[in-house]
Amino acid sequence: MATGSTILMISCDLALVEQIETHMEANGFKTVTLDSGEDPQSWIGENSPATVIVDATMPGMNGFFVCREIRKKYDGPILFLNGESDDLDELLAFETGADDYIARPLHPRIMAARINALLKRNRAAGQPSTDPVAIGDLIVDPARREAYLKDSPLRLTTTQFDLLWHLANHTGTVVSRDDLNRVLYKTDYNGIDRSIDVYISRIRRKLGDDPTEPIYLKTVRGVGYIFTAPN
Structure with a gap:
């Protein structure tokens, strides 16, 4: 379940991580970063982050595989960050469990806005409507x-x-x-x-x-x- 106030970033882009951390801390969220050598599934299972960001540009890591493995046990929003805009990559990202896809180059404020939109949609989904x-x-x-x-x-x-x-x-x-x-x-x-x-x-x-x-x-x-x- 996605119940916490932590954003998990699986990325080695320290500049991007710091910028997202600054933007999201202003909205009450803490940012935690894992690199390709750490096990995201175990961390997610123990900490239930509000959202997960998978940076597919990390060396030595298949972002699509990581996204699919995370989705098996995590029902919160996943944002997939890729190195280029590619229709097939975008389709594959959604098929492996991503809720949103962003291609580089990107503006950190835009990315922060997309994260906030994901979180808002996820909160709304957790409150099912009974209205016709x-x-x-x-x-x-x-x-x-x-x-x-x-x-x-x-x-x-x-x-x-x-x-x-x-x-x-x-x-x-x-x-x-x-x-x-x-x-x-x-x-x-x-x-x-x-x-x-x-x-x-x-x-x-x-x-x-x-x-x-x-x-x-x-x-x-x-x-x-x-x-x-x-x-």
Whole structure:
């Protein structure tokens, strides 16, 4: 769990660490730094940091592997810092568990702002809403665990409702298969299981979504799904 007021930076960029430390201490956070020779999983397990920053430019370290290993036991926000802007690297970072991706060169104030945004989103996620969500003609009511399309009940299974609520509650945001897998099964996506795709297909059918041109539930190839409000 991410419950503390500490930011863990896995980086050897001392200048960047000092600048982030200065910015974040002003917001009440302490910054701790580990290098490539230290075990982040053990430290995270003992200290529950508010967020983790993985600097993939560290020599002798595979940032994607580190990110994946951290994500196995840490549900807080992970920021992935890379040496260049590369679409494939960015996609891989998200697939291995990162919540945000920043490429160098960067401005420390921008990075601090991105950290604050991650922390804000994480705090909001820890306080699940019980208010109904309305998207177009669809209403999803988490308190009653019911969903209606044009005032007609959708008659969803428990699993289908859990998926629909999570996606509808993140309307306009791409939700990865890894995230959905953790919602349903409390574990990371293994890259093979297609059960979530089957559930999505059945939800689309009940929403009346054309799978080739869906209105509500769209596929983001190679990443996951995004729930959108109809025009």
